[in-house]
Amino acid sequence: MRFYLDEDLSNTVALIARNLGGNTTCSHEVGRDGTTDEAQLTYAATQGRAIVTRNYPDFFRLTFEFQRLGLPHAGVLLVSSALRNKDFRAIAEAIIRYDRTHADGMPPYMIDYLSPERD
Numbered sequence: 001m002r003f004y005l006d007e008d009l010s011n012t013v014a015l016i017a018r019n020l021g022g023n024t025t026c027s028h029e030v031g032r033d034g035t036t037d038e039a040q041l042t043y044a045a046t047q048g049r050a051i052v053t054r055n056y057p058d059f060f061r062l063t064f065e066f067q068r069l070g071l072p073h074a075g076v077l078l079v080s081s082a083l084r085n086k087d088f089r090a091i092a093e094a095i096i097r098y099d100r101t102h103a104d105g106m107p108p109y110m111i112d113y114l115s116p117e118r119d
Contacts, residue, residue, distance in 0.1 A: 001099045001106070002074075004044040006053035007033045009079065009091065016092035022099055024092075025049070037062055042072065050075035050106050052095060052114065054085070060111065067109040075106030080115040090116055 005014050005026035017024035027033050032043060037058045044051040053059055059076045066073045083091050094114040
């Protein structure tokens with residue numbers, strides 16, 4: 001899978017995920033900070049990337065709106081509150097785990113959660 005991190009996540013997460021073998025980029029790296037959530041979701045979809053974010057309310061609403069309007073959508077991964085924002089490695093590892101367990105990717109308009117590894 002290909003992932004695009006919303007600006008609410010650190011570019012360090014993208015760097016770590018890439019070092020672990022993931023195809024990950026973020027808004028900070030491509031100069032898209034400050035753009036609207038709609039524009040972020042559209043950009044991710046046109047790049048064939050699921051967007052990874054902590055912004056639950058807006059991306060839930062946008063997913064339903066994009067589906068209703070037939071707009072491109074490549075999936076939304078919501079970062080669980082169990083993953084601390086400053087725990088960059090844990091978030092990156094959750095992205096890689098998700099990638100490995102979803103070899104076929106995400107269908108359009110799917111919303112799912114990233115969660116920490118369970119012992």
